[in-house]
Amino acid sequence: MTTPAASHPSLPDISGHTIVAERYWGRWVAVAIITVLIAALARAFAVGQIEWAFVGQFLTAKSILEGLANTILMTIGAMTLGIVLGVVAAVMRMSPNPVLKGVAMGYAWLFRGTPVILQLLLWFNLALIFPTLGIPGLFSFRTVDVMTPAVAALLGLGINQGAYTSEVMRAGMLSVDVGQYEAAKSIGMTRLKALRRIVFPQAMRVIIPPLGNEFIGMVKLTSLASVIQYSEILHNAQNIYYANSRVIELLIVAAIWYLVVVSVLTPAQMLLERHYGRGGGVGR
């Protein structure tokens, strides 16, 4: 092999030199500072007014684990309802029918325009407006019997979530080229079949990252249902500390469990993203 210098006698020959690895002094300084800060924080917590034994003890208390299960169930239930409503609202919003479009826009406006906690309280207190529910002459229930904390939380969180999810779904659908609808139509698909078979699977790539975000948000949003007596983990932790006054210990227990659930969700999202990245150039 001829070195460049051989053909360019005026340039120095560097073919025998080695490249010296770059030193990242800034990073080392940052690591040192952060280590000191974390150590100080850990010491503060260790010597502070926290009985760590209680944290360990209540981490697996029956009532806490039940609360955890209820938090997970409510997250899944409310997100499922939210996704179903979100898809329906997004499809209605994109429909050529102005009535459907208007209904979908009104839905998003109403539920995105009011605080979730207010919506939860409204659902829970529905009996004050409608003492009975049902179809007159066919069947009816006393609202207080139907609107349990779990049902009110599911409706409040799920319907509110649907209003946000519809926007995520719509963005996903808009991200798919119109040529895809046309190709689907040209092989005889109706609009809905084209959406289901061709558009949504492609929109997933755009939909999943924000939806994963909303899922994680929902894990924590379920804690709001404590105000309507739904026994999720925060509600149960509070009930325990009302009795034994170990406020901080029980809040730490709840915090640990929230972190655990969210940590499990993150790799699950990555797996889904990989699945829907099939055939795509980006995001794989």
Add this chain to the structure above:
Amino acid sequence: MTAVTPPTMTPPAMTPPPGLPPIVSIIDVHKSFGTFKAVDGVSLDVAPGEVVCIIGASGSGKTTLLRCINQLVQIDRGAIWVDGELAGLRIDGDKLYHLPEKEIARQRLATGMVFQRFNLFPHLTALENIIEGPVHVLGKPRREAIEEAHALLKRVGLSEKADAYPTNLSGGQQQRVAIARALAMKPKLMLFDEPTSALDPELVGEVLAVMRELAASGMTMIVVTHELGFAREVADRVVFMDHGAIVETGPASQVLGSPKEARTGAFIAAVLA
């Protein structure tokens, strides 16, 4: 459902070659976008097995006319008959009613369409692209659809690429898969909208070869193209469009070789230049 005024049934201005009744009859079709007339009174009959090439400058309404034929665009006035059915409308006494979406989807099964930008489904492999319609629209058993898809891939010279995703195929290969996808629906008529104009020059030939074979097999084809060589060789008839209207139509050798209209001659000279 709304009744619409019956179209004016003027006889087709352009007569088909003698023989079989036309598979496509376009009768005085008009289509505007806003105030712009994209298709302005076009009449054209296409006989079964005939290959018609449509040429014309950019914006002359060629794509719009093709899209009217398979109802991706709804016409304002006139009538289009495909395979004995009035496109998009139901005749009841002296009234016409718009067909519901399901019926329009069914009518589209008579035509296959190949797009300028391929429009393959990127989340599906070549094989899955081809069986999508047969399985999920026609309800064919998957196994049978796969068998036919392999035969079609072989026909377009892509047996090896069954499991490739569109992003991993060249433009020419993608367009051949798109042709196979359209053929899998067993259409009576194939529409091509500038199928080679998004391709690198060295890939044009492989797509034209597939189309040539298709024409030779007796498929009825309406091809919008700037490939005058292909038109001269394969087309039974060439149609020249300008400003949304048909200016001249006739055998390929006549329209391309000795055009009667000055506008046709100017266009051909510009393309060959």
